[in-house]
Amino acid sequence: MEITVSNVSKSFDDKNVINDISFTIPAGTICCLLGPSGSGKTTLIRLMIGAIGADQGSIRFGDVPMPDMNMLKKIGFMPQNDALYDDLSAEANLTFFGGLYHLGKKALEERIDEVLAIVDLTEHRRKLVKNFSGGMKKRLSLAASILHSPDLLFLDEPTVGIDPVLRRTIWEQFQRIKHAGTTIIVSTHVMDEVTECDRAALIYNGSLIEYDAVPTLLDKTENGRVDELFFMASGSVEGGAET
Numbered sequence: 001m002e003i004t005v006s007n008v009s010k011s012f013d014d015k016n017v018i019n020d021i022s023f024t025i026p027a028g029t030i031c032c033l034l035g036p037s038g039s040g041k042t043t044l045i046r047l048m049i050g051a052i053g054a055d056q057g058s059i060r061f062g063d064v065p066m067p068d069m070n071m072l073k074k075i076g077f078m079p080q081n082d083a084l085y086d087d088l089s090a091e092a093n094l095t096f097f098g099g100l101y102h103l104g105k106k107a108l109e110e111r112i113d114e115v116l117a118i119v120d121l122t123e124h125r126r127k128l129v130k131n132f133s134g135g136m137k138k139r140l141s142l143a144a145s146i147l148h149s150p151d152l153l154f155l156d157e158p159t160v161g162i163d164p165v166l167r168r169t170i171w172e173q174f175q176r177i178k179h180a181g182t183t184i185i186v187s188t189h190v191m192d193e194v195t196e197c198d199r200a201a202l203i204y205n206g207s208l209i210e211y212d213a214v215p216t217l218l219d220k221t222e223n224g225r226v227d228e229l230f231f232m233a234s235g236s237v238e239g240g241a242e243t
């Protein structure tokens with residue numbers, strides 16, 4: 001499903017955090033929101049999923065203006081901080097989240113098998129989450145966010161604190177989810193992750209400084225690194241863009 005963001009602005013306490021942002025994410029793509037810490041990525045995701053309202057502008061999923069209660073069922077969201085129950089097993093966590101989505105018992109059992117396989121946690125399904133590593137928790141959190149086979153999946157800094165090897169595995173899982181037909185919006189401040197995405201929206205100080213297909217964006221640079229676009233737009237990226 002296509003997402004259209006039109007002239008969206010948001011302030012907190014008179015501080016302009018999102019500044020007149022417009023862009024369209026085509027259905028079936030992975031789009032990353034890339035920017036330094038504090039640039040406004042999480043706020044933009046929260047605006048898109050309807051967790052907070054825009055001061056100005058509008059957001060549509062397909063033809064439907066957001067927020068829309070029916071559309072919420074079609075959205076998956078993985079927050080920056082895992083919302084898992086430590087004293088429950090992986091499987092029990094998924095059963096709990098599946099209950100929230102009102103999946104029937106049999107359909108839920110089948111879907112739990114599927115999502116555990118997608119995130120490579122099948123053999124750990126009966127372990128308590130408190131015995132999971134950080135990376136395993138991230139993968140379980142991802143599994144929970146796709147239980148209801150969402151059309152749109154929003155991932156807020158899903159690879160933060162994850163080592164490079166596991167990061168690769170997680171990106172392979174995102175590609176798998178995309179190929180199953182889900183449009184993915186993923187925020188990151190890791191510049192290298194841009195190459196995993198089809199399109200990238202570069203956010204700096206609450207403004208959209210670039211938005212395009214990733215190869216087109218990289219063609220605009222001299223060194224093939226997207227950091228350069230932040231340097232060009234800002235003169236300096238002090239305060240933040242990690243590589």
Ligand SMILES: Nc1ncnc2c1ncn2[C@@H]1O[C@H](COP(=O)(O)OP(=O)(O)OP(=O)(O)O)[C@@H](O)[C@H]1O
Nearest residue numbers: 012013017035036037038039040041042043044189
């Ligand atoms: N509820 C809020 N009230 C006041 N200020 C807020 C609120 N939410 C976000 N902000 C401010 O908006 C700015 C953008 O924050 P946001 O979390 O969207 O950035 P981010 O790019 O996601 O950063 P990070 O990569 O560190 O998560 C920051 O200056 C932050 O302090």
